[in-house]
Amino acid sequence: MKIIAVSNYDEMSRQAAELVVDQVKKKPTTLLGLATGGTPVGTYTKMAEAQLRGEVTYAQCRSVNLDEYMGLGPENPASYRYFMQDKLFNHIDILPENTHLPSGTNPDAAGECARYDALIDSLAPIDLQILGLGHNGHIAFNEPDDHFVAGTHVVDLGEATIDANQRFFDRREDVPRQAFTMGMAPILQAEHVLLLVSGEEKADILHQSLTGPITPQVPGSILQLHGNLTVIADKAALSKFPIGSF
Numbered sequence: 400m401k402i403i404a405v406s407n408y409d410e411m412s413r414q415a416a417e418l419v420v421d422q423v424k425k426k427p428t429t430l431l432g433l434a435t436g437g438t439p440v441g442t443y444t445k446m447a448e449a450q451l452r453g454e455v456t457y458a459q460c461r462s463v464n465l466d467e468y469m470g471l472g473p474e475n476p477a478s479y480r481y482f483m484q485d486k487l488f489n490h491i492d493i494l495p496e497n498t499h500l501p502s503g504t505n506p507d508a509a510g511e512c513a514r515y516d517a518l519i520d521s522l523a524p525i526d527l528q529i530l531g532l533g534h535n536g537h538i539a540f541n542e543p544d545d546h547f548v549a550g551t552h553v554v555d556l557g558e559a560t561i562d563a564n565q566r567f568f569d570r571r572e573d574v575p576r577q578a579f580t581m582g583m584a585p586i587l588q589a590e591h592v593l594l595l596v597s598g599e600e601k602a603d604i605l606h607q608s609l610t611g612p613i614t615p616q617v618p619g620s621i622l623q624l625h626g627n628l629t630v631i632a633d634k635a636a637l638s639k640f641p642i643g644s645f
């Protein structure tokens with residue numbers, strides 16, 4: 400595991416985008432594993448800026464996203480498909496047909512999970528998986544539980560996740576109670592995992608995830624088992640590590 404300590408969110412985003420751009424330059428057909436939430440937004444902006452400056456093209460890249468809310472379609476501004484279009488895909492030259500998320504509106508939930516797993520299998524391995532970390536330690540929407548799940552599945556979102564994500568909705572009641580999420584297998588099989596963490600409020604859970612017991616109660620702790628994990632985190636997020644660690 401490599402931990403890169405940076406001063407703030409902007410610097411985290413700059414270094415993360417640089418790493419993505421280097422990867423895409425090295426392998427133009429890179430399969431990117433993409434995340435939603437507040438954490439990767441700055442990275443996505445800087446990825447688009449790098450293309451504008453002519454440093455990189457994403458024209459041959461493919462992408463798979465981690466998750467999608469149950470019941471929300473692409474036209475819903477709170478859906479993750481909408482988020483990805485708005486924050487990244489509309490601003491880079493990746494082909495629309497090469498960007499993939501679970502479909503939140505497939506009435507056949509089991510079928511949707513099977514479809515998404517088959518799709519990931521046909522593209523895998525993910526070359527570079529970008530991850531944020533939930534306040535409760537979730538990665539993707541793998542919430543604290545008594546077991547890890549390998550494949551795509553439907554999850555009941557915990558109260559902590561609903562609280563954290565209500566800022567993307569008009570009202571708390573509007574936050575869906577369920578979501579489709581990628582399981583742990585494609586994440587652990589990714590060639591390289593890039594975990595991005597910013598802010599004091601994530602300091603405890605980041606410390607637990609990287610140094611505590613590997614347990615499904617802290618889903619991010621499974622990343623300790625990944626052979627090629629890079630963490631880019633700001634000083635506030637790393638404040639529970641002993642001074643002088645980095």
Ligand code: PGA
Nearest residue numbers: 436437438439531532533
């Ligand atoms: P955030 O979410 O980036 O909005 O804090 C992270 C996550 O839930 O994975």
